[in-house]
Amino acid sequence: MPSPAQIEVPNSRGVLPNGRARLPEWLRVNLPAGKSQSAFNGTLNIVQGNELHTVCEEAGCPNIHDCWARGTATFMIAGKECTRGCRFCSVETLRQPEPLDAAEPERLADAVERMGLEYVVITVVNRDDQLDGGAEHYRQCVAAVRQRMPAIGIELLCSDLDGNWQALQHLLDDSPLAVFAHNVECVPRLDESVRDPRASFAQSLEVLQRAKLLRPDLWTKSSLMVGLGETNQEVTNAMQQLREVDVELLTLGQYLAPGRPGTRFLPVDRYVTPEQFEIWKAEALELGFRGVASGPLVRSSYRAGLLLEEAKKGKLQQSNEGDVFGSKRDG
Numbered sequence: 402m403p404s405p406a407q408i409e410v411p412n413s414r415g416v417l418p419n420g421r422a423r424l425p426e427w428l429r430v431n432l433p434a435g436k437s438q439s440a441f442n443g444t445l446n447i448v449q450g451n452e453l454h455t456v457c458e459e460a461g462c463p464n465i466h467d468c469w470a471r472g473t474a475t476f477m478i479a480g481k482e483c484t485r486g487c488r489f490c491s492v493e494t495l496r497q498p499e500p501l502d503a504a505e506p507e508r509l510a511d512a513v514e515r516m517g518l519e520y521v522v523i524t525v526v527n528r529d530d531q532l533d534g535g536a537e538h539y540r541q542c543v544a545a546v547r548q549r550m551p552a553i554g555i556e557l558l559c560s561d562l563d564g565n566w567q568a569l570q571h572l573l574d575d576s577p578l579a580v581f582a583h584n585v586e587c588v589p590r591l592d593e594s595v596r597d598p599r600a601s602f603a604q605s606l607e608v609l610q611r612a613k614l615l616r617p618d619l620w621t622k623s624s625l626m627v628g629l630g631e632t633n634q635e636v637t638n639a640m641q642q643l644r645e646v647d648v649e650l651l652t653l654g655q656y657l658a659p660g661r662p663g664t665r666f667l668p669v670d671r672y673v674t675p676e677q678f679e680i681w682k683a684e685a686l687e688l689g690f691r692g693v694a695s696g697p698l699v700r701s702s703y704r705a706g707l708l709l710e711e712a713k714k715g716k717l718q719q720s721n722e723g724d725v726f727g728s729k730r731d732g
């Protein structure tokens with residue numbers, strides 16, 4: 402696992418550590434110092450001490466300094482290798498990853514308890530090597546957290562389970578989740594170039610639709626990246642399709658290539674301005690989404706608990722740089 406220090410986060414001038422690219426100023430992040438650094442280290446110690454993985458590290462998330470300094474992280478369960486090979490994602494691909502770790506649910510619950518989280522996002526790697534796509538293991542992880550912390554809000558950012566609807570039903574049956582999230586990732590036209598061949602917008606939409614039918618009491622959530630070659634109109638169309646299956650929470654963020662040019666990762670097609678993200682936010686709210694986070698550095702799990710709280714209150718989610726990211730940038 403790369404340590405956070407090794408992750409290629411652009412510095413305050415927008416330059417990546419290898420000097421590769423100068424990013425627009427709206428993609429610059431502040432590195433932690435002082436108390437924020439201590440808090441960051443505290444999160445790191447718990448994650449590493451409990452032998453857990455996070456998508457914050459594995460995906461090289463640009464918000465890691467902000468989130469970890471606030472004592473939050475998004476745990477990635479079922480291993481640190483994924484059976485799929487999407488071209489936007491830096492999580493390692495293996496056809497036959499390590500067997501599932503039966504002790505992981507308790508280690509996860511212990512970490513969440515020690516961090517004192519009121520809300521946790523748990524994401525998964527695809528486990529196409531498992532007959533149930535990993536559903537039983539995901540279920541056990543969620544249950545272990547809830548057993549240890551009865552009042553916590555739990556969001557599961559799930560795989561598509563390879564369209565195994567029985568597994569989806571098993572996963573969701575009586576599960577103590579607040580939010581079931583599954584990301585469509587990109588507009589449908591770009592499925593083939595962006596996602597693993599086993600994934601598609603249509604299948605992801607069906608996952609979300611079925612989840613809502615199985616558990617109407619859960620909030621459903623999805624996420625789109627931009628900067629992959631889509632048009633603005635295609636983003637609007639994708640949002641419409643998500644609303645047609647009653648998805649309520651949406652995040653929109655800028656794709657940042659995790660690897661150097663010439664690797665398997667797709668290059669960035671464009672850097673979308675904060676103003677355009679605002680336009681999409683307004684459109685999404687108009688379409689009926691209850692909570693929308695839309696901004697260059699927004700990621701599916703970024704301040705997820707806050708997004709849900711705001712949606713519950715029926716407030717318009719403030720999601721531009723200044724509102725969602727600005728106030729706590731220093732942790």
Ligand code: SF4
Nearest residue numbers: 457462465468702703
């Ligand atoms: S936005 Fe999500 S993935 Fe990124 S650092 Fe924060 S919690 Fe981790």
